[in-house]
Amino acid sequence: MALDIDKRETDSSWMVKAKGDVDLYTSPALRGVILKLLAKGDKALGVDLSEVLYMDSSGVATLVEGLKVANNAKTGFFLTAPSESVMKVLQLARLDAVFEIRNSV
């Protein structure tokens, strides 16, 4: 299943929106986009997960890696409106308190 990835710039941040399943096949593309935007280092990065209906541990690892890189660079990193199934996986991973989660898009 292909993952659609859209980028959008706002005044305060970069927003990356993923649509589809994030798994071993698709997470490398998401990782590439996230790391490239973080490398610019100019703005906070938000990942919109409202239309991700499935995410596995490779997707979670991608988000953790993004957060680590952002923390080291003192850049903001947040998740926006994760779908119910994404929230469940973050909870299973005991990572739901580690990410800044914003509810609206």
Next chain:
Amino acid sequence: MALDIDKRETDSSWMVKAKGDVDLYTSPALRGVILKLLAKGDKALGVDLSEVLYMDSSGVATLVEGLKVANNAKTGFFLTAPSESVMKVLQLARLDAVFEIRNSV
């Protein structure tokens, strides 16, 4: 996948509503309900296919058998609001002109 089958009586007809996939596994149950109601012979019979998202040739055969029995008994027999995929199968079977198809439920 289980098929839900509901019966409902109106002034002029029996309405049978199926929800789910109609295939080799589930069509015998639908056939049973249709033939039993037709055996009463008191009212027209409508089959509501608005929530059938998949139907195979065994489902089509069930409807054809119902229509034959109804024709022989001079009872009305109609299909109500078939979903797009049910319409496609009836068209593939070249049977779309044979059934009375009503649009609203």
Next chain:
Amino acid sequence: MKRPDLHLEFRSDPKLLSCVRALTRRYLEDLGVDAERAGNVVLAVDEACTNAIRHSYGGRRDRKLAITIRPNADFIEFELCDNGVPARADQVMRKELNPCDPSNLKPGGLGIPFIYKAFDEVAFVPGKARGNRVRMRLRRQE
């Protein structure tokens, strides 16, 4: 020959057909096959399985069926194998449907036409003593 993408063996139980359809549908969607063609192929694969259960195995639910999905440069090939009664060649030949005559309704006889309609190439290969292979090919359009 390259390893097939998918090879699904399943018990000849009508209850399992919804799983066969789910797998087939997802595979076609992932390849980007458009919804109309994919719908026809899902139906046709289901019909081939239904025929194998009913006719090759006489409705027995404890036998083995296998579908192999193999893509190559030109086609996506679906092959269904059973070990039951071989089909008679004259009954599985290409057949097209005419608009049905309302005074001559027959419940049945749709599976074979649906299979030929969905696929670009179809070959029924009955085994000598037993079994059938149904080879169904969809031309790639990407």
Next chain:
Amino acid sequence: MKRPDLHLEFRSDPKLLSCVRALTRRYLEDLGVDAERAGNVVLAVDEACTNAIRHSYGGRRDRKLAITIRPNADFIEFELCDNGVPARADQVMRKELNPCDPSNLKPGGLGIPFIYKAFDEVAFVPGKARGNRVRMRLRRQE
């Protein structure tokens, strides 16, 4: 032993995991497993496959994986087999996750805990020379 309901062989290509998930999900739905448990099982099966592709096969996409789904009176059993590098027993032991320490973020190490979380019984059986079997059992609640 009774014939399994489903036995899916697939190429070790991450692209095919969505088909494995679709099949697993539909099978569980048809059995009436509730959505929360089914979601955990779909994830866990996917993680077992992901581990086999990454660790047993070192990312090679042309190897064979097989999942067998066998129901019995008490359990639904999923067994994943590969022919790759056997896992080290100490790395695939039951592991539970604690709330993550934000100052010590590690991307990884989630697959094994997800597998033990979803299933009621899990056994990793590394082959002597090569291969792994991962036997995962879900207790029936119907």
